[in-house]
Amino acid sequence: MDGVLGLVVLGLWIFCLLDVISTDEYACRNLSKIWWLILVLFFPLIGSIAWLVAGRPEANPTASMPYKGNQGHPSFPEYDRPGRAVAANPEDDEAFLRGLRERAEEQRRTYREKQREITERQRRELEEGDSTAG
Structure with a gap:
């Protein structure tokens, strides 16, 4: 037992x-x-x-979750937490997104330049290797 x-x-x-x-x-x-x-x-x-x-x-669990307005879907705690960064007006949001795009483009340019340098260095090394072998 x-x-x-x-x-x-x-x-x-x-x-x-x-x-x-x-x-x-x-x-x-x-x-x-x-x-x-x-x-x-x-x-x-x-x-x-x-x-x-x-x-x-x-x-x-959805029965106890708070609803936002009359949208018919529950809110989620991660979106309601205090101090969450939300744009106060659309212009601030646009400025933020514009800054993100500019940073991403700069990172892409830098990456492409580094790739070109690597390719050029490899090409020179191959040419030097061919000239010393012949």
């Missing part, structure tokens, strides 16, 4: 451990994911029961 109970606890522990690991950080309730992982890992029976009762995400 003790062996069966031990197997049940082991199965519950493995299930809860994998469930904590595979759950998204934002979906954990009451504690952060790392604390749930520590609790389940070091206190198999109590931690597993606590996870199932108080930490596991709700059955329908």
Whole structure:
């Protein structure tokens, strides 16, 4: 009987451990994911029961997610975090994108120049090798 109970606890522990690991950080309730992982890992029976009762995400996670306006789709925490850089007006956004394009073009020019130098050096080395061999 003790062996069966031990197997049940082991199965519950493995299930809860994998469930904590595979759950998204934002979906954990009451504690952060790392604390749930520590609790389940070091206190198999109590931690597993606590996870199932108080930490596991709700059955329908989109039902509890906040909605932005009447758009019909949920907002996501990574877009709502404080301090996230968002352009205040379209001109700032255009200036930023223009700067990105200019930097990318400069990097492409530099890369092409280096490739030309490498090709030219290899061509000279081949020519020098041919002249010394003949």
